[in-house]
Amino acid sequence: MLNIMEVHETNQMIEQERLDVRTITMGISLLDCVAGTVDEVCSNIYRKIVDKAHDLVATGEAIEREYGIPIVNKRITVTPVSLVGAGACRSSEDFVRIAHTLDRAAKEVGVDLIGGYSALVSKAMTPAEERLIRSLPQALSETDIVCSSVNVGSTKTGIDMNSVELLGHIIKDIAYATRDNDSYGCVKFVAFCNAPDDNPFMAGGFHGVTEGDAVINVGVSGPGVVSRALDAAVGRDFEFLCETIKRTAFKITRVGQLVAQEAARRLGVPFGIIDLSLAPTPAQGDSVGEVLEKIGLAQVGAPGTTAALAMLNDQVKKGGIMASSYVGGLSGAFIPVSEDQVMIDAASAGCLTIEKLEAMTCVCSVGLDMIAIPGETSASTISGIIADEAAIGMVNQKTTAVRVIPVYGKGVGESAEFGGLMGHAPIIPVNQTSCEAFVTRGGRIPAPIHSFKN
Template sequence: MLNIMEVHETNQMIEQEKLDVRTITMGISLVDCADESLERTCQNIYDKIVLYAKDLVATGESIERDFGIPIVNKRITVTPIALVGASCCKTSEDFVQIAHALDRAAKEVGVDLIGGYSALVSKSMTPAEELLIRSLPQALTETDIVCSSVNVGSTRTGIDMNAVNMLGGIIKDIAWNSRDIDSYGCVKFVAFCNAPDDNPFMAGGFHGVTEGDAVINVGVSGPGVVSRALDAAIGRDFEFLCETIKRTAFKITRVGQLVAQEASNRLGIPFGIIDLSLAPTPAVGDSVGEVLEKIGLAQVGAPGTTAALAMLNDQVKKGGIMASSYVGGLSGAFIPVSEDKNMIDAAKNGCLTIEKLEAMTCVCSVGLDMIAIPGDTPASTISGIIADEAAIGMVNQKTTAVRIIPVVGKGVGEMANFGGLMGYAPIMPVNTASCEAFVSRKGRIPAPIHSFKN
């Protein structure tokens, strides 16, 4: 059992080291909202979200007051909408109406973001899933807090290259539609391989079909805490370094466990998982890049960066798993460029490149995240980047993702500003050699040989 003494032990982490609970996320199943009538489906979705989540924000705020633990975001995830709208949506515009219903419901209950405007197409697309994907440029432009994801591959099924090829153009269209705000619409979309069913983080969160009717998932954060702890490890060996990271991750996760249990009890919704990812912010001292530099790198992107990140990710998971029996989601170290001060600096001076980031994604918790690229990047190049990242996830049996922003009207060296937790980013160069003939092939890349485990 957890007790208030464990929270007191974290006071310094909260007050001086930027520890926070990044999100309380309520997952809500919308399977029972489906109807042959689009109007009734939208109303059912609105009514259920408002009924279940009406007290979510107030509960989060009361936990903050009672325990002195900052909770940055309150969020909702829902069943992938391609499944919910399959019976009633005959056009892309029909799916956009559901996106508006999600947006209205989320605003009514006061949450920061709602995720699940999603499709799971790792093997192939149904007509409804293709319609939802084609609706994304309109849906993400016309709504404010709706987030979307498409799972294009998995270790068991391979990679749906038809979907990958389509997404390059879709991302370009989203960027164009939101060109007046640095193509911000792309911030709300991510392409996945091996997407988890219980991810509380955005933009990739959705309420998986394996989940119950409702669940509370919590995402913690604490790169600043780990960074401060590593001050004691300067000049020490790897054993001491690893123990320091593990012990710190344990304490961070215990705070998340307390918040999750309190939220579950107060809302009367079952507790799901703790996602113990180290999620940075643009603030000074809240950076995964800073942690890697304290491990011994002159700057993120230097030789040794991938090895240091692999060690960090592993020790965070080991410490967190000892603190909670229900660790899930992504859980590890995030490397979103625009949300990490030290990574922004490394990208600006050229030490950190997209190619190095791709190598780092082989060992971290997710993938190419919050990367701004020139607005004139071809759609086929974006599809190729998604295919590369999906292949890393498929072969290595891990979750990978791409959240990339082709910023319309801007080129290499200029800055894009996304605001708030999303931060700002330098426009990074991409390889200009064409992959169009590759990504335009029809069909799917087969699952790897080691996927056959029956």
């Protein structure tokens, strides 16, 4: 539990520095919902989610009131639906019925988002997994809070280029299906390499098959707290800077640990992990970009940006890992362009380009996140972007991901509005030189040499 000094510091962080718990996420296994018909699967899924999560929102709100700690989102993750529906779903439309069931059950219990309309295809696609992937444009355009992910590669298996090539077309179709809303459907989809089993952050969250029947995961935030702490580090050396970030990350994670343990106790569900990622919002003073600029950059994207982010990510992990028994998920620092006002400004000014963002993904928590690109971008170019990012993750043994939004009918210089935590994004240029002959070869890029460990 927090001691009295930590309580005082926590109150200051909440009141003045925008500290929040970004999400309490209940992971729910749907493996016991498998049945012979789609009707039975949908019925089992609805009943299981409502039974397990009916008190999740009320519990989160009670903890907010009693401890004074803002909890921004309450979420659910479920077992990848491609596995749950494999036996019963004979068409993409069958999988869409499960998407509607997830949407309806999540709304019934009052959560903000539900993740797990997902497929794990890092080596190859089964027919069921391909059906789910092909259902995404309809599923994400016809539901409101369902989120989806596809894991296309891993360090152990390589990259399934058949699914990478398919996803370029699927993302374009999602963008078109939600064209009346700045292609918002693409906000709810992410392509992964090395996806973790216990990610509480959307759109990539799902309940891994290695998890138990139900679990509580918590994602903490707090870039504003780190930014404020760095005011004391002006003119000081890297040793002082790193120590300041570590100490601050420790305090932030302690708050998440408290919330996680309390939520797990009240709900009678085991505590899983704390994801200690610095997750920004569009609000002033709640920005990872601002932290990077306080480290010494005139603007995010300047030379030195990747080094500054690497240091920040490492110190956040070093400080946070001592504050919790179980740290997992993504953990580190997110760089979503649309959700961070300083990043938005840098992208709008042309200082932060997609090439620089790709370099930064080598050292950040996840990857190319919430980036709006011209709607005319070809499917093969999007596939090439996914392949590049997956290769970074595969070779470096880290999680990487791509969440790009080809905004239908809009081009460079215009802006896309997503609302809420998703923010808004300037549409930035993408290298349109063709890579079609590469992404359409078919087959699998083999795992790297250092994957051969057993």
